[in-house]
Amino acid sequence: MRDLKIPSQRHPEKAHRPDNAQPKKPEWIRVKAPTSAGYKETRDIMREHKLTTVCEEAGCPNVGECWSQGHATMMIMGEVCTRGCTFCNIATGKPPEALDVFEPGRVADAVKKLGLKHVVITSVDRDDVEDGGAEHFAQTIRAVRHRSPETTIEILTPDFLHADPDVLRVVVDAKPDVFNHNLETVPGLYPEVRPGARYFHSLRLLQRVKELDPTIFTKSGIMVGLGENRQSVMQVMDDMRAADIDFLTIGQYLQPTPKHHVVDRFVTPEEFAGYEKAAYGKGFLMVSATPLTRSSYHAGDDFARLRDARLKKLGR
Numbered sequence: 424m425r426d427l428k429i430p431s432q433r434h435p436e437k438a439h440r441p442d443n444a445q446p447k448k449p450e451w452i453r454v455k456a457p458t459s460a461g462y463k464e465t466r467d468i469m470r471e472h473k474l475t476t477v478c479e480e481a482g483c484p485n486v487g488e489c490w491s492q493g494h495a496t497m498m499i500m501g502e503v504c505t506r507g508c509t510f511c512n513i514a515t516g517k518p519p520e521a522l523d524v525f526e527p528g529r530v531a532d533a534v535k536k537l538g539l540k541h542v543v544i545t546s547v548d549r550d551d552v553e554d555g556g557a558e559h560f561a562q563t564i565r566a567v568r569h570r571s572p573e574t575t576i577e578i579l580t581p582d583f584l585h586a587d588p589d590v591l592r593v594v595v596d597a598k599p600d601v602f603n604h605n606l607e608t609v610p611g612l613y614p615e616v617r618p619g620a621r622y623f624h625s626l627r628l629l630q631r632v633k634e635l636d637p638t639i640f641t642k643s644g645i646m647v648g649l650g651e652n653r654q655s656v657m658q659v660m661d662d663m664r665a666a667d668i669d670f671l672t673i674g675q676y677l678q679p680t681p682k683h684h685v686v687d688r689f690v691t692p693e694e695f696a697g698y699e700k701a702a703y704g705k706g707f708l709m710v711s712a713t714p715l716t717r718s719s720y721h722a723g724d725d726f727a728r729l730r731d732a733r734l735k736k737l738g739r
């Protein structure tokens with residue numbers, strides 16, 4: 424695994440922030456160290472194809488489990504993000520390079536080699552690129568589809584906030600099976616958690632995906648433990664349902680470094696179960712709400728269940 428020690432310049436916009444103490448994790452958050460042969464094989468394929476993963480860049484706690492099964496979430500468009508969200512461990516700043524035109528092909532080759540039934544592809548934010556990377560996403564989807572026509576494709580996109588609103592159509596026309604864009608937190612916490620984003624823009628983006636192509640599943644997620652309360656989480660669920668979002672994920676926020684947003688609290692597994700029950704009551708087709716839930720955690724199995732849930736709802 425890549426050395427995850429963070430150089431001081433990794434988050435220049437956070438350097439001036441005071442250190443926040445990192446609370447001890449409760450026993451329900453502990454995960455095993457990644458050591459399996461499958462883990463190593465996945466890592467080697469990522470290195471061979473010069474691919475970046477959000478699993479490593481974000482320091483995801485599930486990497487041992489996911490990679491042992493070949494489930495890596497590839498992160499396209501570079502390793503440097505143009506935003507400065509206070510929860511995120513991806514390096515931030517001005518991306519040093521233009522988009523790599525050969526990257527879609529390398530992603531497609533890696534998906535083929537891993538023999539994935541379902542792949543999740545995400546990216547950094549590229550506000551420096553005119554279309555926010557929409558065409559690059561579309562090319563990656565098409566390349567994977569061409570090399571592995573049986574593989575279902577899930578994308579986890581940035582918000583394309585500074586791009587022309589019509590660029591969304593470019594991504595939708597490439598027909599991913601699942602279009603995921605995370606709201607990340609409740610609207611009241613946006614100024615401190617996602618300062619470069621707008622809550623209603625993200626919500627509207629997901630609604631537009633459904634309007635442009637109702638066959639595409641839409642998915643979104645939030646982290647809890649950032650300082651939200653239950654009522655505001657319920658409001659987010661209602662907003663998501665109003666935007667016709669199919670699949671909701673809720674996971675515990677973990678603080679990557681002392682410079683990142685403080686963990687307000689660890690939400691108990693019982694509270695997560697309560698969120699899951701409430702979300703199904705509000706009409707989501709699928710809900711994943713556990714402390715270790717991440718957007719791409721168990722995404723392949725969840726996609727099969729999501730498809731079944733839609734068919735059941737349609738009475739087929």
Ligand code: SF4
Nearest residue numbers: 478483486489719720
């Ligand atoms: S949950 Fe997602 S980001 Fe984390 S290791 Fe698994 S695939 Fe990677």
